[in-house]
Amino acid sequence: MQTLSITMTVNGEKVSLACTSNLTLLDVLRDKMGFTGAKDGCGGEGECGACTVIMNGKAVNSCMVFIGQADGAVIETIEGLANGDELHPLQKAFIETGAIQCGFCTPGVIMSAKALLNRVPEPTESEIKEALAGNLCRCTGYKKMIEAVRLASSGGDANDR
Numbered sequence: 001m002q003t004l005s006i007t008m009t010v011n012g013e014k015v016s017l018a019c020t021s022n023l024t025l026l027d028v029l030r031d032k033m034g035f036t037g038a039k040d041g042c043g044g045e046g047e048c049g050a051c052t053v054i055m056n057g058k059a060v061n062s063c064m065v066f067i068g069q070a071d072g073a074v075i076e077t078i079e080g081l082a083n084g085d086e087l088h089p090l091q092k093a094f095i096e097t098g099a100i101q102c103g104f105c106t107p108g109v110i111m112s113a114k115a116l117l118n119r120v121p122e123p124t125e126s127e128i129k130e131a132l133a134g135n136l137c138r139c140t141g142y143k144k145m146i147e148a149v150r151l152a153s154s155g156g157d158a159n160d161r
């Protein structure tokens, strides 16, 4: 195991830190940086999507990214979405549609949705389903989450609220 010097831009801020090469991006975000929105829902097996963050514009399972692979990367987490007290349109839409129940999966789902909307501002239902396919939710049955993503898209009207 090596000690690595890592530099990343997280939610717009450049950070440098030393960490051992066995750590994942999820470990570092949660345990060293205090960004606990991303969750470990499956013991780092890459199966639940609760740990999803955006890395260089793409939604990734942060439990599957060794920290060395994130050196130099631009990372967005759920904590970076709101603008002060003003929630992001996706966050507003999830609340408005009742797409949050226990909330464990929500940060990961929202980051997958954000990566989709960055790429496809007005996605179809099947594009939304595909983007959320790696995010497991035990509570909501997905319907309301899909509705929320549609509401937050440029075809919806959550941006006006």
Ligand code: FES
Residues within 6 Å of the ligand: 039, 040, 041, 042, 043, 044, 045, 046, 047, 048, 049, 050, 051, 052, 061, 062, 063, 064
């Ligand atoms: S913790 Fe489940 S996919 Fe990462």
Ligand code: FES
Residues within 6 Å of the ligand: 099, 100, 101, 102, 103, 104, 105, 106, 136, 137, 138, 139, 140
């Ligand atoms: S809201 Fe509970 S797991 Fe999705």
